[in-house]
Amino acid sequence: MIEFVKGTIDYVSPQYIVIENGGIGYQIFTPNPFIYKERSQETIFTYHHIREDAFSLYGFSTREEKALFTKLLNVTGIGPKGALAILGSGDPGAVIQAIENEDEAFLVKFPGVGKKTARQIILDLKGKLADVVPEMIENLFNHEERLEKQTAETALEEALEALRVLGYAEKEIKKVLPHLKEEIGLTTDQYVKKALQKLLK
Amino acid sequence: MIEFVKGTIDYVSPQYIVIENGGIGYQIFTPNPFIYKERSQETIFTYHHIREDAFSLYGFSTREEKALFTKLLNVTGIGPKGALAILGSGDPGAVIQAIENEDEAFLVKFPGVGKKTARQIILDLKGKLADVVPEMIENLFNHEERLEKQTAETALEEALEALRVLGYAEKEIKKVLPHLKEEIGLTTDQYVKKALQKLLK
Amino acid sequence: MIEFVKGTIDYVSPQYIVIENGGIGYQIFTPNPFIYKERSQETIFTYHHIREDAFSLYGFSTREEKALFTKLLNVTGIGPKGALAILGSGDPGAVIQAIENEDEAFLVKFPGVGKKTARQIILDLKGKLADVVPEMIENLFNHEERLEKQTAETALEEALEALRVLGYAEKEIKKVLPHLKEEIGLTTDQYVKKALQKLLK
Amino acid sequence: MIEFVKGTIDYVSPQYIVIENGGIGYQIFTPNPFIYKERSQETIFTYHHIREDAFSLYGFSTREEKALFTKLLNVTGIGPKGALAILGSGDPGAVIQAIENEDEAFLVKFPGVGKKTARQIILDLKGKLADVVPEMIENLFNHEERLEKQTAETALEEALEALRVLGYAEKEIKKVLPHLKEEIGLTTDQYVKKALQKLLK
Numbered sequence: 052m053i054e055f056v057k058g059t060i061d062y063v064s065p066q067y068i069v070i071e072n073g074g075i076g077y078q079i080f081t082p083n084p085f086i087y088k089e090r091s092q093e094t095i096f097t098y099h100h101i102r103e104d105a106f107s108l109y110g111f112s113t114r115e116e117k118a119l120f121t122k123l124l125n126v127t128g129i130g131p132k133g134a135l136a137i138l139g140s141g142d143p144g145a146v147i148q149a150i151e152n153e154d155e156a157f158l159v160k161f162p163g164v165g166k167k168t169a170r171q172i173i174l175d176l177k178g179k180l181a182d183v184v185p186e187m188i189e190n191l192f193n194h195e196e197r198l199e200k201q202t203a204e205t206a207l208e209e210a211l212e213a214l215r216v217l218g219y220a221e222k223e224i225k226k227v228l229p230h231l232k233e234e235i236g237l238t239t240d241q242y243v244k245k246a247l248q249k250l251l252k
Numbered sequence: 253m254i255e256f257v258k259g260t261i262d263y264v265s266p267q268y269i270v271i272e273n274g275g276i277g278y279q280i281f282t283p284n285p286f287i288y289k290e291r292s293q294e295t296i297f298t299y300h301h302i303r304e305d306a307f308s309l310y311g312f313s314t315r316e317e318k319a320l321f322t323k324l325l326n327v328t329g330i331g332p333k334g335a336l337a338i339l340g341s342g343d344p345g346a347v348i349q350a351i352e353n354e355d356e357a358f359l360v361k362f363p364g365v366g367k368k369t370a371r372q373i374i375l376d377l378k379g380k381l382a383d384v385v386p387e388m389i390e391n392l393f394n395h396e397e398r399l400e401k402q403t404a405e406t407a408l409e410e411a412l413e414a415l416r417v418l419g420y421a422e423k424e425i426k427k428v429l430p431h432l433k434e435e436i437g438l439t440t441d442q443y444v445k446k447a448l449q450k451l452l453k
Numbered sequence: 454m455i456e457f458v459k460g461t462i463d464y465v466s467p468q469y470i471v472i473e474n475g476g477i478g479y480q481i482f483t484p485n486p487f488i489y490k491e492r493s494q495e496t497i498f499t500y501h502h503i504r505e506d507a508f509s510l511y512g513f514s515t516r517e518e519k520a521l522f523t524k525l526l527n528v529t530g531i532g533p534k535g536a537l538a539i540l541g542s543g544d545p546g547a548v549i550q551a552i553e554n555e556d557e558a559f560l561v562k563f564p565g566v567g568k569k570t571a572r573q574i575i576l577d578l579k580g581k582l583a584d585v586v587p588e589m590i591e592n593l594f595n596h597e598e599r600l601e602k603q604t605a606e607t608a609l610e611e612a613l614e615a616l617r618v619l620g621y622a623e624k625e626i627k628k629v630l631p632h633l634k635e636e637i638g639l640t641t642d643q644y645v646k647k648a649l650q651k652l653l654k
Numbered sequence: 655m656i657e658f659v660k661g662t663i664d665y666v667s668p669q670y671i672v673i674e675n676g677g678i679g680y681q682i683f684t685p686n687p688f689i690y691k692e693r694s695q696e697t698i699f700t701y702h703h704i705r706e707d708a709f710s711l712y713g714f715s716t717r718e719e720k721a722l723f724t725k726l727l728n729v730t731g732i733g734p735k736g737a738l739a740i741l742g743s744g745d746p747g748a749v750i751q752a753i754e755n756e757d758e759a760f761l762v763k764f765p766g767v768g769k770k771t772a773r774q775i776i777l778d779l780k781g782k783l784a785d786v787v788p789e790m791i792e793n794l795f796n797h798e799e800r801l802e803k804q805t806a807e808t809a810l811e812e813a814l815e816a817l818r819v820l821g822y823a824e825k826e827i828k829k830v831l832p833h834l835k836e837e838i839g840l841t842t843d844q845y846v847k848k849a850l851q852k853l854l855k
Contacts, residue, residue, distance in 0.1 A: 052278065052279060052307045052308060052309055053276060053277065053278065053279070054263075054270045054277040054278065054279040055262075055270070055272075055276070055277035056275065056276055056277070057272075057275035057276070057277075058275055061658075062657075062717075065812055065815035065816040065818070065819045066819050069657045069658070071658075071660075072274070072275045072276060073274055073275065073475075073675070073676055074659065074660035074661055074675045074676065075656060075658070075659055075660070075675060076656065076657040076658035076659070076660075076699075077655065077656065077657065078655060078656070078657040078702075082820075083816065083843065083846055084816065085812065085813070085816060085841070085842040085843035085846055086843050096277075099279075099307065101303075101304075101305050101306055101307055102305065102704075103304055103704075103706055104704050104705065105704055106655045106702065106704055107655060108655055114263075132821060133821070135820065136820045136821045136822075139820040139850070140850055140854055141846075141847060141850060145854075157854070160853065160854050161854075162820060162821030162822050162823070163821050209266060209286065210286070212266035213266040213284065213285065213286060215266070216266045216267050217283075217336070217337045217340040217363060218333060218334070218337045218363030218364050219337075219363050220363070238286070239286040240284065240286035240287050243284055243286055243342075244342060247340070247341055247342060250361065251341055251346075251358070251361050251362075253479065253480060253508045253509060253510055254477060254478065254479065254480070255464075255471045255478040255479065255480035256463075256471070256473075256477070256478035257476065257477055257478070258473075258476035258477070258478075259476055273475070273476045273477060274475055274476065274676075297478075300480075300508065302504075302505075302506050302507055302508055303506065304505055315464075410467060410487065411487070413467035414467040414485065414486065414487060416467070417467045417468050418484075418537070418538045418541040418564060419534065419535070419538045419564030419565050420564050421564070439487070440487040441485065441487035441488050444485055444487055444543075445543060448541070448542055448543060451562065452542055452547075452559070452562050452563075454680065454681060454709045454710060454711055455678060455679065455680065455681070456665075456672045456679040456680065456681040457664075457672070457674075457678070457679035458677070458678055458679070459674075459677035459678070459679075460677055474676070474677045474678060475676055475677065498679075501681075501709065503705075503706075503707050503708055503709055504707065505706055516665075611668060611688065612688070614668035615668040615686065615687065615688060617668070618668045618669050619685075619738070619739045619742040619765060620735060620736070620739045620765030620766050621765050622765070640688070641688040642686065642688035642689050645686055645688055645744075646744060649742070649743055649744060652763065653743055653748075653760070653763050653764075
């Protein structure tokens with residue numbers, strides 16, 4: 052529910068940092084707390100972790116790093132602490148590279164990651180980190196995916212993604228795609244509306 | 253608990269938007285994220301969805317759209333994602349019209365809505381959407397309901413509704429109604445007090 | 454956790470009101486929503502009700518009314534809706550008077566309160582509403598209790614209550630009471646410290 | 655999640671205090687509410703206690719007092735109320751001294767602490783309160799621990815602690831320690847980065 056907190060770093064400890072916003076101190080667990088300096092202004096992108104007996108905020112300096120954390124969390128065998136340790140390497144690009152290159156030897160160096168979990172990470176995430184990769188590590192991906200990623204920024208691709216999120220099946224989307232491709236220069240919202248008109252006709 | 257969030261749209265993605273209020277970014281799932289533009293000022297009416305392992309905010313541009321979402325959620329077989337997809341059509345009036353006219357063929361076009369769920373929607377919601385309908389779609393309702401809806405705005409009708417919410421049975425309310433009708437020009441609060449005096453005598 | 458919300462009334466409906474604080478709209482269920490006027494400034498004292506699938510705020514215009522709601526909630530057979538209906542009478546004094554005078558006939562008039570619940574209310578709450586009673590209804594209590602209630606405001610009584618809250622048994626408190634009574638004009642905090650010195654000696 | 659609340663004390667009662675921040679009143683249970691004066695400005699360090707049917711804030715005037723409360727909570731047989739009663743003595747130093755000196759007779763004086771719980775407190779916490787001790791009670795510890803505690807403030811020690819939090823085993827940390835000790839005047843963050851390079855080589 053809470054996606055970021057802007058404020059002043061009030062306290063840094065090995066376990067967590069505290070950021071103040073409007074007189075409230077938020078406790079946030081981060082991969083490496085010591086990259087933050089007390090009294091500095093920061094925006095921390097947060098993953099709001101809810102359990103029956105604890106609410107915790109896990110924090111990251113970029114949305115991409117948070118997206119990678121969220122993807123790691125969905126891998127069987129990896130909890131918040133394990134995902135934090137992997138990101139604690141401070142080099143998300145190296146982690147993504149190891150996953151794309153199926154480099155188990157690198158992944159097992161992380162605390163709590165054995166052979167089985169390393170294989171599970173590769174199985175679950177290889178090829179699915181395009182939207183997580185910060186722009187500067189594009190060369191990690193083979194040529195076609197990078198081309199496909201470039202078009203991802205276009206309004207049409209965003210609209211198709213929005214339709215997928217709404218639950219429309221690929222085959223339904225494929226049926227309306229030709230009509231959408233005839234249109235030029237629409238905004239994402241206009242593409243979505245155009246598609247829905249066809250889908251709900 | 254959180255009924256709306258006022259702020260600046262910080263981020264728009266196919267899955268959700270992020271709205272900033274007082275330095276806190278709130279992640280909100282909406283039917284069509286791309287109707288919102290980054291850096292625009294908005295008021296998003298929110299449905300606060302609580303589960304054991306996640307708190308989510310579902311957001312809408314009007315209270316009526318949110319009320320329709322809430323009513324859809326109460327239909328067996330429809331969860332937040334399904335209700336969001338139905339509202340994703342961007343035309344709540346068309347959805348209400350389909351329900352009032354028992355138009356199953358229209359409803360089954362929505363992702364995740366088969367024949368059984370379409371019938372359940374009609375069974376549960378037909379005739380019960382008067383308070384949800386934005387003023388501009390009044391002609392959807394037959395003559396008597398529209399008259400009844402017009403009086404709904406009067407203080408007396410609001411007072412009767414408040415008594416129902418407090419749990420007073422229809423037959424108890426009917427007993428005090430004649431006394432209330434003798435009164436002229438009372439505010440809703442005065443009608444409620446007058447009725448309670450009779451009910452608790 | 455949230456004990457009051459100060460802000461502007463944004464919306465009043467038969468079911469609930471919405472109060473805006475810092476751009477966030479809080480949905481609050483109150484005994485009689487229509488005592489509030491849109492755009493008026495209010496302080497609403499809230500009972501934060503937590504269930505596995507819903508967080509709700511129940512709101513009252515005074516701490517005493519909220520205290521009475523909380524006490525009613527602890528009576529077997531009464532949930533938030535029932536307690537709200539009892540307070541919906543808009544006359545907490547009459548409710549307290551009925552409890553003190555064991556007036557079952559009055560209590561059963563409330564929606565959802567049958568003979569059994571009425572007797573349970575009297576059994577659980579009679580004689581235990583001194584701290585709830587707003588000053589103006591003091592005559593509800595017999596002479597000794599009113600005297601005792603007057604001393605309740607004194608620092609000593611508050612200190613004894615604080616020790617009870619910390620878990621000290623009556624017999625331990627009785628042992629230190631003579632020493633405390635020898636002291637004159639201490640603040641509540643000083644009485645507590647004096648007592649703890651004796652208790653932890 | 656909420657680590658502190660800054661604001662104005664609005665209400666003090668034997669059970670809890672209410673502190674106002676931005677028009678919201680936060681209810682906080684504290685060891686001795688009467689040390690706070692209404693209308694005074696305070697920063698209360700909070701322990702956010704989450705249960706299925708209640709969220710509560712337990713509050714303290716220093717981070718050390720809150721750390722001691724958190725450690726007491728982890729002792730089998732001690733809940734928030736019991737830990738609050740122990741801190742209610744208003745003298746955390748005396749409590750720590752009793753634990754370090756295995757002074758059961760002192761500990762059993764606290765409400766709800768019998769022989770068994772007193773022994774459990776000593777078993778679980780003796781020697782593990784170095785990071786909790788406010789600077790002014792250093793003499794509670796024997797000479798070596800105090801020396802070790804002085805170096806704790808240095809960047810290297812903080813970095814080693816950060817690696818432990820990330821899950822690296824002592825034997826892995828011991829392997830990289832000699833390399834780190836060759837470095838002079840690094841910040842904690844630089845030590846962490848240097849260590850991770852070695853660990854992930």
